[in-house]
Amino acid sequence: MSEIKTYSNVNRNDASKSFGVSRMEDIYEKHGGKPDEPHRHNYYTVVLVKKANGQHFIDFKEFKLKGQQVFFISPGQVHQIIEAEKSIGYAMVFSAQFLVENHIPLSFIDDLNLFNNYGDTPPLELDDEILETLSGFSEEIIRYYESDDKFKDAAIGAMLKLFLISCNNVCTLPQNHPQQIESGNTILRSFKNLVDEHYTEWHSTSRYARELAISPDHLNRSVKSLIGKTAKEYIQSRITTAAKRMLYFSGLSTKEIGYQLGFSEPAHFSAFFKKCTGMPPSKFKKNR
Numbered sequence: 001m002s003e004i005k006t007y008s009n010v011n012r013n014d015a016s017k018s019f020g021v022s023r024m025e026d027i028y029e030k031h032g033g034k035p036d037e038p039h040r041h042n043y044y045t046v047v048l049v050k051k052a053n054g055q056h057f058i059d060f061k062e063f064k065l066k067g068q069q070v071f072f073i074s075p076g077q078v079h080q081i082i083e084a085e086k087s088i089g090y091a092m093v094f095s096a097q098f099l100v101e102n103h104i105p106l107s108f109i110d111d112l113n114l115f116n117n118y119g120d121t122p123p124l125e126l127d128d129e130i131l132e133t134l135s136g137f138s139e140e141i142i143r144y145y146e147s148d149d150k151f152k153d154a155a156i157g158a159m160l161k162l163f164l165i166s167c168n169n170v171c172t173l174p175q176n177h178p179q180q181i182e183s184g185n186t187i188l189r190s191f192k193n194l195v196d197e198h199y200t201e202w203h204s205t206s207r208y209a210r211e212l213a214i215s216p217d218h219l220n221r222s223v224k225s226l227i228g229k230t231a232k233e234y235i236q237s238r239i240t241t242a243a244k245r246m247l248y249f250s251g252l253s254t255k256e257i258g259y260q261l262g263f264s265e266p267a268h269f270s271a272f273f274k275k276c277t278g279m280p281p282s283k284f285k286k287n288r
Helices: 024-030 096-101 104-112 126-146 152-170 177-198 205-212 218-229 231-247 254-262 266-277 281-287
Strands: 005-007 018-021 037-043 044-051 054-058 060-067 069-073 076-082 088-094
Touching: 018 024, 018 126, 018 152, 024 069, 024 088, 044 126, 054 069, 060 076, 076 126, 076 218, 076 231, 088 126, 096 104, 096 152, 104 177, 126 152, 177 205, 177 218, 177 231, 205 231, 218 231, 231 266, 231 281, 254 266, 254 281, 266 281
Parallel strands: 005 037
Antiparallel strands: 018 088, 037 076, 044 069, 044 088, 054 060, 054 076
16 A cells, blocks of 8 residues: 655745645646545645535545635645536645744644644635635735735735634634633643644543643633534544554554554554444445
8 A cells, every 4th residue: 555645845846935826727727637646735725615516535534625615724634636627716835934934923823723633624614705805815815926026925924814814703713701712722732732742642631631730621621612622532533533544545454553553452442443433444444
């Protein structure tokens, strides 16, 4: 079984570039309508869809590709777009380097909660007004991108930030006091970082709560208020997503994958995977 295809650079022909934008219809024409194989990027991807008919798979979950939606794909997520016909819209890619160079802190991206690394990553559904607004931002970004303006990157950074803020405003925001929201964001950022570092060792909410010096209940409430799922659900999503990627793209056995993910017995891993996904890992591997 081949390794997953990974795109490391925003621009395959120029590694120095940290931002890119294309029209979906141009991408379709370039590839003759043929979908790319499942792959991942080491950078952020935003896909604004004005008109489409097809499917978008993100970490093995299928979403209908249609008009008036926007997808947010985080670095490392496996995805594939399959179009039944030519789509109309925009695809933007940018690296963490682009954010830093244009004075956009990474905490800004985290606090938006638009880019969800693991688990359910549904598109944001748009009404006519917000679609028109986001399309306007996208056209301005393309105009700057194709220009020779001295401060084009700064302008693109500003427009991208407005684009993301507008998307965030569409989401249901917590009605907490601003200080409570900021406190929750701080906990969420620290929790996500810990999960990325220790998900193959720590499987319980209490272990993360202890490291953060808060109670498990406080951690669950803080995480759920911002991303709509508990800390336990987030940990489970991180582990099952890693398992699915390994089952699909590696030649490792179920037993080997279980050990790599911190399960002492293959049966424990199989029971965990089935409880979270509804099927045993052997069946998932066979189906894929």
